[in-house]
Every structure is written in structure tokens, then in C-alpha cells.
Amino acid sequence: MKAIFSIFLFLVCLLVLTNLVSAITCASKAYGASCTKCAFDSSGKMDLECFEAEQGSGIACLFTAYPLETLSYQAGNCPAVDVCKDRLETCKAIYSNGNDQFDCSTGTISKCFRSADTCIAYAVKNCNEDPPGELENVAPDPALCDSFFFMFILPFLGAILFSKRF
Numbered sequence: 001m002k003a004i005f006s007i008f009l010f011l012v013c014l015l016v017l018t019n020l021v022s023a024i025t026c027a028s029k030a031y032g033a034s035c036t037k038c039a040f041d042s043s044g045k046m047d048l049e050c051f052e053a054e055q056g057s058g059i060a061c062l063f064t065a066y067p068l069e070t071l072s073y074q075a076g077n078c079p080a081v082d083v084c085k086d087r088l089e090t091c092k093a094i095y096s097n098g099n100d101q102f103d104c105s106t107g108t109i110s111k112c113f114r115s116a117d118t119c120i121a122y123a124v125k126n127c128n129e130d131p132p133g134e135l136e137n138v139a140p141d142p143a144l145c146d147s148f149f150f151m152f153i154l155p156f157l158g159a160i161l162f163s164k165r166f
Contacts, residue, residue, distance in 0.1 A: 024121050026065060027088070030058025031113040035104035044099035051100075062120065069124035080123035083130050088116040 031054075038050035063070045072078045091112035096103050103109050119131045 026061035078127035084119035
């Protein structure tokens with residue numbers, strides 16, 4: 001019985017951790033998918049319909065990852081998310097050379113999307129504060145490290161200790 005409980009606890013923590021990691025990469029995954037799935041024209045422009053579909057999957061990922069926060073944003077109660085969106089567009093304008101195919105092959109603007117993910121993770125927790133730093137220089141949220149510890153390491157250690165006590 002103890003072993004089953006330990007395994008169950010471990011699997012629950014692993015599932016929560018997987019969702020957390022997935023949530024912090026929504027924009028990056030959507031951009032990467034658009035680079036691999038969408039066609040480019042002769043001037044290197046990405047098929048707009050395909051890009052918008054992949055962008056939609058990134059937005060759906062955010063809805064799934066942050067359901068309550070998304071509702072708050074839609075009600076106009078989370079201006080920090082708009083700051084992240086603006087910073088993403090500014091970053092793309094700075095680092096893109098206008099050729100989507102080149103940008104995808106070199107990864108020149110992928111850092112903008114990674115930073116946007118970090119910015120969104122901060123913004124949904126602090127809706128009325130501007131996220132720290134410039135978009136491309138936003139550091140990972142320290143709470144993510146705490147979350148990793150409390151959702152994975154601590155329960156795993158507890159399961160080991162629990163199984164040795166009984």
C-alpha cells in the first residue's frame with residue numbers, strides 16, 4: 001500500500017510539473033511549430049494563415065495553462081499581459097530582418113518568444129505590475145524553481161521517507 005501511494009504521489013507531481021513546464025513554453029512552441037509546419041513564399045514570407053493557426057494554438061496553450069488568469073485578462077484586469085505582448089512585438093521588430101524563413105532557420109527571434117513566455121508567467125501572477133526588464137533580458141521567474149522543488153523534489157523525498165518509516 002505504501003509503495004502504491006508513493007508511486008501515485010510521484011506520478012501526480014510529475015504530471016503537475018509537466019503542465020508547468022509546458023505552460024512556460026507556449027509562445028516558443030507555437031513559434032517553433034510555425035517554423036516547421038508553415039510554407040514560405042519565394043521572398044521568405046511565412047504563409048499567414050498557417051502562422052495564425054499556430055499562433056492560435058499558442059494562445060489556446062495559455063488558456064489551458066492559466067485559465068483563471070485568462071478570464072481576468074479578458075475582463076481587462078491584467079494589463080501586465082499587454083506589456084508582454086507589446087514587448088514581444090518590439091523584440092520581433094528589432095531582431096527580425098523581414099525574412100521569416102531566415103528568422104526561422106537562424107533562430108534570430110526565437111529568443112523573443114522564449115522571453116515572452118517568461119514575461120507571461122510573471123504577468124499572470126502579478127497582473128497590475130509591469131514585468132521586470134526588457135523582453136529579451138527577462139530572467140526566469142524564481143518561483144518556477146520553488147515550484148519545481150515543492151512539486152517534484154519534496155514529494156519524492158517525502159515518499160522515500162514515508163516508505164522507510166513504515
